[in-house]
Amino acid sequence: MWWLSTKWSQRAEKFRTKRFKSWLDRRVPPAQAIRLSHRNIFIVPTRQGFGFVLILLLILIAGINYQNALAHALAFLMLGLFLVAMLQTHRNLAGLVLSQTVPVEGFVGQKISVAFQVQSDAGRVHDGLSFFWPNARVVQGFGVDRNGTTIYRQTTPEQRGWHAPGRIRLETVYPFGLFRAWSWLDFDCKILSYPKPVPCDHLVSQNDSELGAGRRSSLGTDDVKAVRDFQDGDDQRNIHWRASAKLDRLMVKSYESQLSASQWLRLEAMRELPMADRLGGLVYLIEAASQRGDAFGLDLNGQQLPVASGPGQEREALKRLALFDWPGL
Amino acid sequence: MMMVQRPALLWMLASQSLMLAPHGSRMPLWMLIGCFVIVAFTLARIQGHVRLPSKWVAVASVFLGWGLLWREYGSPMVVEFWVDLLLFMYTAKLLELVSKRDVAQVMLLSFFVAMTHFLFDESMLQTIVTFSGLVMVMATLIAVHSSSTQTLGRQPLKLASFAFLQAVPLLVILFVFFPRLSPFWTIPLEKGTAVTGLSDRLMLGDIHSLVQSDALAFRVNFAAAPPASRDLYWRTLVLSEISEGGWVVGSPPRPKTAIETPAEVIDYELLSQPMRVPFIPSLDRILSVEGASVSLDPLGFVRSTSVLQTVSQYQMRSGLNPVDGVDLSKAERAAYLALPKRTNPLAQAHGAALAENHQAPDARIQAVLAWYFDDFTYTLNPGASEGDSIDHFLFETRRGFCEHFAASFTWIMRAAGIPARVVLGYQGGAYNPSGNYIEVRQFDAHAWSEVWVQGEGWRRVDPTAFVAPERIEAGMGASAAGMDGLMTGKAWDYFQMQSLGWLFDLQLQLQALSHLWDRVVVNYDQAQQLRWLTTVWPDLELEDLAPLALAAFLLGLGVITVGFVASPFRRRLSQEARWYRGYVNCLDGEARDQISRGAGVARCQEVWRLTRPAEAALACEFVDRFELRLYQNDQSVVPSSISKTLLVLRVRLAWMRLTKKR
Numbered sequence: 001m002w003w004l005s006t007k008w009s010q011r012a013e014k015f016r017t018k019r020f021k022s023w024l025d026r027r028v029p030p031a032q033a034i035r036l037s038h039r040n041i042f043i044v045p046t047r048q049g050f051g052f053v054l055i056l057l058l059i060l061i062a063g064i065n066y067q068n069a070l071a072h073a074l075a076f077l078m079l080g081l082f083l084v085a086m087l088q089t090h091r092n093l094a095g096l097v098l099s100q101t102v103p104v105e106g107f108v109g110q111k112i113s114v115a116f117q118v119q120s121d122a123g124r125v126h127d128g129l130s131f132f133w134p135n136a137r138v139v140q141g142f143g144v145d146r147n148g149t150t151i152y153r154q155t156t157p158e159q160r161g162w163h164a165p166g167r168i169r170l171e172t173v174y175p176f177g178l179f180r181a182w183s184w185l186d187f188d189c190k191i192l193s194y195p196k197p198v199p200c201d202h203l204v205s206q207n208d209s210e211l212g213a214g215r216r217s218s219l220g221t222d223d224v225k226a227v228r229d230f231q232d233g234d235d236q237r238n239i240h241w242r243a244s245a246k247l248d249r250l251m252v253k254s255y256e257s258q259l260s261a262s263q264w265l266r267l268e269a270m271r272e273l274p275m276a277d278r279l280g281g282l283v284y285l286i287e288a289a290s291q292r293g294d295a296f297g298l299d300l301n302g303q304q305l306p307v308a309s310g311p312g313q314e315r316e317a318l319k320r321l322a323l324f325d326w327p328g329l
Numbered sequence: 330m331m332m333v334q335r336p337a338l339l340w341m342l343a344s345q346s347l348m349l350a351p352h353g354s355r356m357p358l359w360m361l362i363g364c365f366v367i368v369a370f371t372l373a374r375i376q377g378h379v380r381l382p383s384k385w386v387a388v389a390s391v392f393l394g395w396g397l398l399w400r401e402y403g404s405p406m407v408v409e410f411w412v413d414l415l416l417f418m419y420t421a422k423l424l425e426l427v428s429k430r431d432v433a434q435v436m437l438l439s440f441f442v443a444m445t446h447f448l449f450d451e452s453m454l455q456t457i458v459t460f461s462g463l464v465m466v467m468a469t470l471i472a473v474h475s476s477s478t479q480t481l482g483r484q485p486l487k488l489a490s491f492a493f494l495q496a497v498p499l500l501v502i503l504f505v506f507f508p509r510l511s512p513f514w515t516i517p518l519e520k521g522t523a524v525t526g527l528s529d530r531l532m533l534g535d536i537h538s539l540v541q542s543d544a545l546a547f548r549v550n551f552a553a554a555p556p557a558s559r560d561l562y563w564r565t566l567v568l569s570e571i572s573e574g575g576w577v578v579g580s581p582p583r584p585k586t587a588i589e590t591p592a593e594v595i596d597y598e599l600l601s602q603p604m605r606v607p608f609i610p611s612l613d614r615i616l617s618v619e620g621a622s623v624s625l626d627p628l629g630f631v632r633s634t635s636v637l638q639t640v641s642q643y644q645m646r647s648g649l650n651p652v653d654g655v656d657l658s659k660a661e662r663a664a665y666l667a668l669p670k671r672t673n674p675l676a677q678a679h680g681a682a683l684a685e686n687h688q689a690p691d692a693r694i695q696a697v698l699a700w701y702f703d704d705f706t707y708t709l710n711p712g713a714s715e716g717d718s719i720d721h722f723l724f725e726t727r728r729g730f731c732e733h734f735a736a737s738f739t740w741i742m743r744a745a746g747i748p749a750r751v752v753l754g755y756q757g758g759a760y761n762p763s764g765n766y767i768e769v770r771q772f773d774a775h776a777w778s779e780v781w782v783q784g785e786g787w788r789r790v791d792p793t794a795f796v797a798p799e800r801i802e803a804g805m806g807a808s809a810a811g812m813d814g815l816m817t818g819k820a821w822d823y824f825q826m827q828s829l830g831w832l833f834d835l836q837l838q839l840q841a842l843s844h845l846w847d848r849v850v851v852n853y854d855q856a857q858q859l860r861w862l863t864t865v866w867p868d869l870e871l872e873d874l875a876p877l878a879l880a881a882f883l884l885g886l887g888v889i890t891v892g893f894v895a896s897p898f899r900r901r902l903s904q905e906a907r908w909y910r911g912y913v914n915c916l917d918g919e920a921r922d923q924i925s926r927g928a929g930v931a932r933c934q935e936v937w938r939l940t941r942p943a944e945a946a947l948a949c950e951f952v953d954r955f956e957l958r959l960y961q962n963d964q965s966v967v968p969s970s971i972s973k974t975l976l977v978l979r980v981r982l983a984w985m986r987l988t989k990k991r
Contacts, residue, residue: 048430048433048434048437051434051437052437052440055437055438055440055441056440058441059440059441059444061513062444063444064509064510064511064512064513065512065513065514066448066512066638066639067512067639067854068447068448068451068639069451069504069850069851069852069853069854070447070451070456070850070851071444071447071448072504072507072509073456073500073504073850074440074443074444074447074459076499076500076503076504076507077460077463077496077497077500078440079499079503080495080496080497080498080499080500080503081467081492081493081496083496083499083886083889084492084495084496084889085492087495087889087890087893088492090893091893127474127475127476127477128474128475128476129476140476141476142476143475143476143477173474174471174474174475174476175470175471175474175475175488175492176467176470176471176474176492177429177433177470177473177474178470
């Protein structure tokens with residue numbers, strides 16, 4: 001759809017110099033909630049708008065040359081409509097209140113959905129709005145009624161750490177397509193982006209396992225390398241019924257990786273991976289461990305996270321990896 | 330696949346059809362059919378029955394259309410060619426319409442199409458139709474840009490009408506104040522459509538065809554009471570020479586001086602419709618004329634520098650039954666007596682015999698008129714003329730129309746040695762009491778003679794008046810009614826209408842309205858602009874107009890903008906808060922102090938009763954309703970009733986203050 005095309009805004013990106021950005025930061029300062037008003041709305045005629053003015057002038061010239069009063073009137077009506085269109089288009093943005101308050105997190109290279117609350121402060125109906133980051137093409141426009149709405153837009157972080165997606169553009173040409181009103185909004189939203197997982201099963205070193213080694217017993221099955229005591233949270237399907245009957249307590253099958261069921265995940269152990277992938281490897285292991293419900297500890301060159309399990313542990317570990325600061329990483 | 334939602338496309342087709350419709354009766358039939366087919370095809374496409382044709386179909390149809398238009402008009406120098414070309418492209422765009430951008434382009438083009446409406450018709454009805462079409466166009470744009478899929482409802486139309494209402498004040502301001510410029514360049518394009526009206530020569534049978542038409546010729550507003558119908562001779566052309574069997578304007582010698590000032594002078598304003606010839610009708614003997622590009626011919630009629638293309642207005646002054654002060658010169662006398670030899674020999678012989686039998690010119694004139702009265706019949710259906718047309722009429726058929734009488738009378742007069750000429754114009758007209766003006770239509774076209782009488786000058790002789798006096802006394806309608814079935818076409822319908830009482834009254838009202846429209850809007854030019862504005866600002870100069878226009882425009886724009894900006898702020902205050910504020914504003918100084926210090930409403934009411942006992946009951950009523958609604962959530966108390974009570978209270982207080990001051 002032509003009016004949502006990002007071409008224009010990409011062009012805009014080019015002249016958005018540092019100076020312009022700092023001016024914009026003063027003009028439309030970052031905030032969690034932004035109310036649109038004449039202070040932060042920009043408006044210029046669209047190509048259709050310029051075409052409209054051209055036709056207006058042609059009609060006026062024809063009216064003068066033919067001394068035709070009604071052609072004069074038509075040209076004046078068009079001028080009136082043009083100005084009303086400007087006011088209407090501005091009004092379509094003015095009074096909107098947008099906010100982004102829910103914290104967001106995700107992995108580098110993955111699309112992350114960010115929720116924005118859109119309310120109409122003036123209690124009016126707004127229509128034909130489009131909302132997008134300059135490089136993310138969004139096809140569908142939306143409207144806001146008196147009850148407000150929630151809009152989801154996706155962003156893809158490129159680096160671990162706090163990801164600032166930059167200013168997002170709210171734009172409209174509604175109602176007549178003669179003017180484009182827009183604003184660049186900065187919600188100060190911080191997206192925590194975790195390193196991208198790098199598969200690294202082969203690196204798990206059994207030297208690190210402390211509990212699993214002693215429990216090793218051969219029960220004759222190929223895939224089952226060991227059994228261990230049942231713990232809360234273990235999958236019931238993994239219960240080794242024969243061993244349980246023998247030992248008179250619930251035993252579960254333990255596969256090779258599960259040998260290190262409760263383990264320390266160390267950055268040092270990732271030495272074989274390239275520098276950039278080491279944190280990713282740890283992320284992969286953390287994800288895998290959390291999926292199984294295993295407890296684990298994290299050791300990042302001495303910065304240690306004690307062994308624990310559960311979603312809280314997972315999130316804390318990922319956060320540490322996202323924000324881990326070490327020369328070369 | 331269309332990338333536009335269906336409702337928007339339906340809006341587009343509706344508005345486009347509305348914009349094409351006014352041209353429907355004018356454009357060639359094949360084009361009308363072509364436009365219809367394309368619109369119908371697009372409708373089927375929107376409904377999903379057919380698919381977008383290949384690009385070549387669109388290209389081929391465009392070239393076909395161009396070719397046919399070229400064949401139709403044969404020249405690019407007529408307006409219709411370009412207008413129809415525009416309309417064709419406007420419609421053919423539908424054959425390649427895919428995106429929202431295409432729809433927007435078509436809709437923008439609609440404004441240009443709207444202008445072409447006004448090239449052919451500037452009536453009020455046309456304006457209403459065109460502007461309604463443009464509302465639809467704006468509604469289409471709204472539907473296109475809306476993100477809702479359910480936009481076929483009234484919402485886009487409502488919003489578009491709203492935008493129109495906001496734009497109209499600016500339109501009015503600019504229309505009144507914008508300086509009217511003279512054309513930048515002359516337009517080589519001429520309108521190809523034939524305008525009905527008098528031609529610049531009189532062949533027998535010309536006026537007869539004109540009398541079938543009920544097209545408007547001109548309308549006249551008199552400063553004083555309008556003269557009687559029999560005095561309303563609207564001279565348009567004076568035909569002095571005979572050429573190829575017909576009377577033409579020719580180039581007679583100029584008279585030496587103008588006429589003496591006549592006793593009875595009439596001022597009037599004449600609003601002429603487009604004419605076929607560059608002559609403007611004027612009453613009896615024109616004395617002066619004001620208007621764009623017109624001049625007085627010494628023979629006493631109004632010439633225009635070019636053929637009128639649009640409705641034009643003139644201020645005129647005429648004298649009734651004037652007297653020429655000077656004698657005819659020798660050259661003039663020769664010119665007004667000249668007759669071609671060998672044509673109409675019987676009529677020439679008749680004239681010569683007349684000159685022998687009667688000495689006095691008056692007697693010669695009376696003899697011919699008496700002959701007409703006795704032996705001739707006035708008819709709208711005189712039959713075709715043959716050979717020497719005047720001889721044929723005088724000595725064979727003896728049935729004729731005004732043109733026959735005027736042409737033959739002038740011929741006989743010349744043959745009898747009396748200088749004579751034919752005058753072509755209109756006679757009579759219908760008085761419209763609703764608008765207090767006289768309306769002259771093409772069926773009022775008339776021809777009569779002027780003969781030179783020594784000591785009196787040019788005397789108007791209307792032979793028709795002797796044959797059919799009712800034609801002159803009561804107008805064309807009376808004579809047509811008497812000759813049932815002879816008049817055909819639109820003019821007949823027009824007179825049939827007269828018999829339908831109320832409908833005719835309604836028609837008169839509408840005509841008066843349309844006359845007002847033509848005078849005030851269509852004819853609003855620089856002269857009228859100055860006349861209007863100087864009634865308000867007597868010192869206004871032409872140069873002040875541009876800054877004044879700008880100032881008025883900015884003022885209007887400011888008012889509208891403030892309306893826009895202020896409305897959201899006003900709305901943010903809840904209805905309850907506004908009621909409260911309104912109530913507090915009603916309070917007197919003391920009570921207002923009380924309430925601002927947090928005193929209860931009860932205390933406030935007490936103060937009311939003490940200071941203004943008359944209004945206290947009303948104030949109590951308001952407070953009660955307010956409380957019921959707000960604090961006891963009584964839904965039976967309608968918000969409008971609270972507002973009404975407050976309004977009545979405020980009006981009463983204001984009225985009291987006003988009367989107290991007095």
